[in-house]
Amino acid sequence: MRRAGMIPYLAVVAFALASVFGLVSRPATGAPSEHVEHVIVAGTAGLRWDDVDPVDTPNLWRLAQQGSIGALSVRSAHSPTCPPDGWLTLGAGNYAERTDPALQITDECPQTTVSIQQQGRSATLPDQETDVADWNRQLGNHVQPGALADALSCTVAVGQGAAIAAARPYGRVDRYEPTLPSRPGPLLSECPLSIVDLGTLDATDPDARAEQARQVDAHLATVLAGRPKSSLVLVAGLSDTDRSSRLHVAIADGPGYRGGWLTSSSTSRQGYLQLTDLAPTTLNALDRPAPTELFSGQPVDSAPGRPTDVVNAVSHLSDADREADAQRHVAGWFFAILTLFELVLFAGAVPLLRRARRARRLAGRRLRPAPVALVQAAEVLLVAASLAVPGALIADAVPWWRSGAPGLIFAISTLGVVAGLTVLVMLATRGRGTLAPLGAVGGISAGIVGIDVLTGARLQLNGVAGYSAVEGGRYAGLGTIGLGLIIAGILLAAGWLAQRLARKWRPVAVAALGAVGVILVGSPYLGAEAAGAIALTAGVCVAAAICTGGFLTFARLAWATLTGLVVTTGFALLAVHRPAGDRGSLGRFVSAARNGTGGSLVQSTSATNGTSVVTSPLTLVVLGSVILIVFVLLRPTGGLKRLFGIYPAMRAALIGIAVASALAGFLDGVGFNVAGAAAATAVPLATLAALRVLDHADDRTIVVLPLGEQVPAGVRPTLAGVGEPVGVASGVAEPGSAAAGDAPGGSDGGVRPSTHANGDQPGTDTAVNTGQQEPDTPVSAPTAPVGDVLP
Structure with a gap:
């Protein structure tokens, strides 16, 4: 390969390296020292938080005013997280379950x-x-009930729920009291850790x-x-306490926790923390080492930026809980309606596609062309369908x-x-x-x-087209739907831009936009989506390799594989060195592979993929x-083969989208959602x-020769529709086939048409040009139907 010819490939590798070097690992959130x-x-x-007010709960209100507060996600291994599951998850420092899985x-x-056998002051x-150990052992995520108590010399439990959290792995509670004494000072001073069950709020009636x-509040x-x-x-x-999962109260009051937002590196979002974060926070405050191989959370920090008025701060958290609760209900019907609309639209497009190609040939006989207004309406609906998910994302800016x-209100906004x-x-695209x-x-x-991610992903948090903090899978960064959007958007824009450039610079354009996306x-x-970045890298590599036309040759495959390996290795190294609770799916897989538990993680991911495939309405969109x-x-x-032949960069973009989105769904365990x-x-x-x-497939293209110039011997130009290349070959090439606009190996053999009705540059950059005619003496070759050969 010539040195000049290697420049685009070297540029692709340079963009890939730049994308890896730009991914400096986020430092772990620093817990108070x-x-x-x-x-x-x-x-x-x-x-x-809507249970807390200065009248009914003055002690909670006062503690929230002087301490740090946040919205607590109570995700556990059981759905919903019932009280025994929440208490056991607190004591395990990991997603555990105590409710019978069969229930x-x-x-x-x-x-x-809970059966509690009290023996003196212990239980x-x-x-x-x-039973409890067996249930949690089957979860496969190193859950050990009682890991928190096992890390300390002594614990105190007051109440039935507290006993579940304070019990050691073999069931012993060091100090146990069924109820809270009227003077609890001596009891709370006995051990480094005291866990108190203040009671349960499960009434649905507001007064109750x-x-x-x-x-x-009185117990507090x-x-x-x-x-x-x-x-x-x-x-x-x-x-x-029921099926309606919500965000809950979290308050920390003590040294290092004064007047801020609670957060941790497991959420990377100010004002949000997980139930699994409380165990490492406890050990960090007591200056005890945490069993990181058993804990899935991270110590909680107090971040600045909370409103000085506690009313505004509590209102903000209550509003987040209401949004997360409404999101769960609205998201279900939104994606169901979107799926139905797109499937009906796909079905309605079939007769239009048939008429678009055959109408001009059979007009006046058996099949009439579709009305122009109907075709225009179909185009508007197709564009609207493609903008439905981005529109839903913007609609989350409205407090519906x-x-x-x-x-x-959400439907009207969207x-x-x-x-x-x-x-x-x-x-904006009319006539372009x-x-x-x-x-x-x-x-x-x-x-x-991209703008949403750059500004903190506020539209995705608890958004219909985003993710819910209640579910606890993600609290910041890019969600599953957003990942699918940016994969499609980046590669579509890259394909459009590449098609307008010279052939040798198309891989550079695809790699440049792809690097930004990565x-x-x-x-x-x-x-913060390492697995998604690897999937996008794979899609970009494939698109860059074939965007010049032709097939995926060995040289192209070698460059694409090399680039993908570089980026994947970089992401894997960065992910494995991040905090245990913040590694993501890629970091967890690499860590599991290192400690020999990769098989169980793969099995768990496969099961999650299967569940997502069966339950998600987006699976029907993929099938349709x-x-x-x-x-x-x-x-x-x-028409798609014809489109691919004329515009090889767009063929590359669509194939890249398929590769990247399918791989991202598999790596993240979300099935076909991406x-x-x-x-x-x-x-x-x-x-x-x-x-x-197809609308231009039967148009005639005029081949223009300079005055007095004859068609070279042995060359017979074939005719194609307006906006398509005119092939030069000894035989007739079907427009849209590899020979017409996307020759194997990236070489084209066509005559560049004198005009291009569609306004886009076709995919035949190395076409043979028959020359330019003189303006005053036009000489045109005779026209013929598509596929005919000029004499």
Whole structure:
């Protein structure tokens, strides 16, 4: 290969290296360095921020005013997290379950019933070492009930729930009291850690719930009255009480926790923490080493930026809980309606695709062309469908969840945004060629997600097109739907841009935009999605390798593989050196492979993938897209082969989207959710482009020769439609085939047409030019139908 020819490939590798070097690992959130002699964890099942006010719960309100506060996600290994699951997760420092896995929770959680055998001042939980240990051993994530108590010399438990959290792995509770003494000072000073069950808030009636909150506040007042010196108090609403999972109260008051937002590196979001973070926080405050191989959380820090007025701070957390609760209900029907709409649209596009190619040939006989208005309406609907998910993401900027009819307000907001974006795209791309809508929608989708990630992913947090803090899978960065959007957007925009450049610089354009996308997706400070960045790298490598046309040759495959290996290795090294609770799926897999537990993790990921495939409506979008592409668009009358032949860079982009989105879903264990979001954006646009290409398939192209010049001997130009290359060969090449616009190995053999009706540069950059005609003496070759040969 010539040196000049290697420049684009070297540029691709340079962009790949730059993307890795841009992914500097985020440092772990620093927990306070001040230590205490005693930690008191006061837990209450069901306590939410809308239960806290200065009238009914003055002690909770005062503690929130002087301490640090946050929204607590109570995710455990059981769904929902019932009170026994929350208490056991607190004591294990990992996602555990104590509710019988075979028990189906249809409405409310069952009453907590635990067999406790008291022996003097200590007690024993007989089933801790048998049934409970067996259930959690099967989870495969190193869950050890009682890991927190096992890390300390002595623990105190007050109440039934506290006994579950304070029991050691073999079931022994060091100090146990069924109820809180009226003077608890001596009891709370006996051991470094005291866990107190303040009660449960499970009433649905507002008055009854307020009364339960007052009782919890009164018990907290007794605890605070007996609080030892040099102590940290952690108040946590550590479980749900029914199927409606919510965000709960978290307050930390003590050295290092004064007037801030609670956060940890396991969430990377100010004001949010997980239940599994409380165990490492306790040991950090007591200056005890934590069993990092057993704990999945990270010590909690107090971050600045909280409003000085506690009313505003508590209102902010209550509002986040309401949004997360509404998101769960609205997201389900939104994606169901989107799936139905796209499937109906795909079905309706089939007859239009058939008429678009055959109408001109059979007009006046059997098949009439589709009305222009109908075709234009179909194009508008296809663009609108591709903008539905980006529109839903923008609609989350509207506080729709605060209204009495959140679903209706969200629907109106989303429809308004989608309509505005659709009008903008149609007006901006009018008369600008076949690929203009693809480039515009791709740029809009990638831009929306990119700006959101750069500004803290506020639209995705608890958003319909984002992720829920209640589910606890992600609290910051890029979510599953956002990942699918940015994959589709980046590669569509890259394909559009590459098609407008000279052949040798197309890989550079794809790699440049791809590197930007990889940094946005994979940087721990931005998307924090290492597995998604690896998947996007694979898609970009494939797209860069074939964007010049032709097949995936050995040389192209070698460059793509080398680049992918460099980026993957860089991500793996960065991920494995991050904190244990912040490694993501890639870091957990590398760590598991190092310690010999990779098999169980692969099995768990496969099971999660299977569940997502069966339960997600986006799976139907993927299936519908595959059926449309394979049985309609890739057929001779479907237009996609013709599109690929004319625009090889767009072929590369669509193949890259398929590779990247499918791989991302597998690595993250979310089934077809990433591919579904990408398909919902890309497939309607591919259908629109196929319609436009077929609309010009039977147009005539005039081959113009300079005055007095004859067609060279042995060369017979074949004719193609307007906007397609005119092949030069000894035989006739079907437009849209490899010979017509995408020759194997990247070499084209076509005559460049004198005009291009679509306004886009075709894929034949090395075509033979028959010359330019003189303006005053036009001489045109005779026209002929597509596929005919000039004499």
